[in-house]
Amino acid sequence: MKRTIFLAVCVFVAGQLFAQSDKDHRFKVVKNLEVFNTIYKHLDLLYVDTLDADEVVGTAINAMLSSLDPYTEYYPEENTSDLKEMFTGKFAGIGSLVRFNHKLKNVVIEEPYENMPAAEAGLRRGDIILSINDSSMAGKDVAYVSSRLRGDAGTTIKVKVKRPATGKTIQFKVTRRTVQNPPVPFYGMQGSETGYIQLNSFNENCSKDVRRAFIELKNQGMKSLVLDLRGNGGGSEMEAVRLVNMFVPKGKLVVSNRGKQKRANHDYLTTVEPLDSVMPLVVLVNGGSASSSEIVSGALQDLDRAVILGTRTYGKGLVQMPVDLPYNGLLKLTTNKYYIPSGRCIQAVNYNRGRGGKSEQIPDSLTNIFYTANGREVRDGGGITPDVVIRPDSLANITYYLSVLDTTEVMHDYILDYVNTHPKIAPAATFDLTDAEYEQFKQRVLASNFTYDRESEKYLKDLIKLAQFEGYYEDAKEEFENLKRKLNHNVEKDLDFNKEQIKQMLTADIVSDYYFQRGTIENSLRHDKQLKEAIRLLQTPDEYGKLLMPEKK
Structure with a gap:
């Protein structure tokens, strides 16, 4: 009886403490928002110069977000297309890389993409971009020229260039269209039995491209596969789950999302039968392999489905989602950490640790041991450590x-x-x-x-x-x-x-x-x-x- 009363008292006291803590938090939020609002009113009314509200408040918003993690970002209405491009991998333009030529002090065409407007119109590497729609590009930097080459799909622009090979000035009419760098830029057989697929990004439907490549290679006699995720910075989490499902039986846990809001927590399992659950598989990774690349390589490692080879991955174990804001703005918000099948989170950096938003690299000595399906030791923190570490030749x-x-x-x-x-x-x-x-x-x-x-x-x-x-x-x-x-x-x-x-x-x-x-x-x-x-x-x-x-x- 006494023990029951003691527990009841503990629960009551704890409840009071949590309620008090929640009340204090709400008070601090209201207080600081009121202080911020009052400060801006005084600035707007009394400051010696006229304020640009978008610039001043935008700077305040970005300063607030910078105290958190580098992935939580604010996109005002005029920049929301950048975020949409990040999630979809698509943009509208002429489909060509451009670069600044140091000798000419001008931007030039560097690499037209295959089957894209620039290549189809006849633009070639080295063409010096003189003007776009009669607006001079002389001496402009890459960002300036690129922004003029992009635009709404279906619109036509005039691009005047000088071709170094002939010295002639040529004008091209180029109709912009949606450009998406192919997520699978190359696949093919390496010898008579080993297939190779390079996946550059986890854009929408990229798993379908990998699936098509896999089936074609298998029809060519593929008995084993190398999946190349080096330099793949990630993208869609669902595409990562679908890719793992190609090699793992139905009903297997691939990744779990856990955050502050329990209703947003989710476990992602494989939902269909795999293409091949036994073919030997090696996944190539490096320091540029992040996010969805780490979900794929980490899940396949935890399930002992593939050998991971290369160098340690980036270590991004955070998940973002877009949030609609008033006046057509967007917030890319970190809402969860993700955990791969062994239960580990491979996030390499602790953000907002203590006051001042300081970030700390998690040392290897503080990482924890987890176990794969077969009982192999793996660790959290610091990305995915390959089963076989092979360093590439350094660039001289x-x-x-x-x-x-x-x-x-x-x-x-x-x-x-x-x-x-x-x-x-x-x-x-x-x-x-x-x-x-x-x-x-x-x-x-x-x-x-x-x-x-x-x-x-x-x-x-x-x-x-x-x-x-x-x-x-x-x-x-x-x-x-x-x-x-x-x-x-x-x-x-x-x-x-x-x-x-x-x-x-x-x-x-x-x-x-x-x-x-x-x-x-x-x-x-x-x-x-x-x-x-x-x-x-x-x-x-x-x-x-x-x-x-x-x-x-």
Whole structure:
């Protein structure tokens, strides 16, 4: 009896505390909203300059949201199309990448998409965009030009360009239409028995594209599959569930959403019979694999359905939904964390931890152990750790400068000249630059006065400064001078040392002009060490099977 009374008292006191806590929270909300409203009224009435309400209040809203997580964002009416594009992967435009040419100080056409208005109208890589609808684009940046190329589907624009190959000025009429980068830009057989499917994003209906590719590859004799999710930043959660369902039996839990509102919590299970629940499967991931990519790779790992290979994923375990706002605005709001079948959440960063909205990377030492269906140990926090870690070759500094930062544009000009003098090339899967052609490119680079910052020289300078500060430099001066001579900036030597990597980049860019994105991917797979390891693993059934079983202790 006494125990019953004690419990009743505890419940009553707890109820009072919760009620008090809830009352305090409501009071704080009302108080702060009233203070904010009063401050703005005084600003509007008394501030020395006239206020732009959209700018001032918009800044306040964005400052408030920035104290939370980077995925909760406000979109006023004029920017809601950006959010819709993010969720659907669709926009209206001419269908081409553009880039800023450092030498010309102008935006140029970089890569027209296959079967899109720009390519169909005849625009080509290197075309210098002079004007759009008679409005000059001279000296404008990429964001400015891109915004003018986009517009409502069905509208026609005039694009005036100068073609470097001929020096002629040409005007094109291009009719905009809905553009959606193909979620599956390439799939094909890698050898006689292994299929390969690259999925770039989880756009609407992307699982149907993967399904079609899978069936076609299976009809070609596919016995095992590599699913490439590297660089896939995610998208639709439901598409991720449908993709997992292709390989996992009906009725299996794929992902659970949990948030503040219990009615919004949901468990997503597979709902139909799979296409194939036994075919050996390797999923490729890297640091750019996030969100829905992590749901797919994590669920397949937790269910021991696939071997995950590559490098650790991004670690986004949060779910967003769009919320309608007054005056046609939208709020992209983080409402849930998601948990994959083992029960783990792979969110890598704690946002809004303590006062001031500070974020903290979750250290590996604080992650928790969970178990896959077969009993393998896996951990939460910090993304999906692959079963097999294979790091790609790093990009050499000279390669990066040539392709991205070079103000002489020597690589860009070489590619244009090559394409203009070669009406056709070998198939994408086999095309490569010859050694003689690479030598021609090398001589162009040397003649262009191309320079770049060598990382080794930077580190040496920092080391010398540190040695001088600590008083060791004079004693080691001779060694430093010898090292400085050995690290002498020698572009020709670096072009020779990094020949194969630079050739691969040149080859990929040239191939895109003839075979578009699908050709570039097909060509580059020949040099992909992660793919090669995945294929080797799939061809070694015993090793593949052992990876899906717990380690014997």
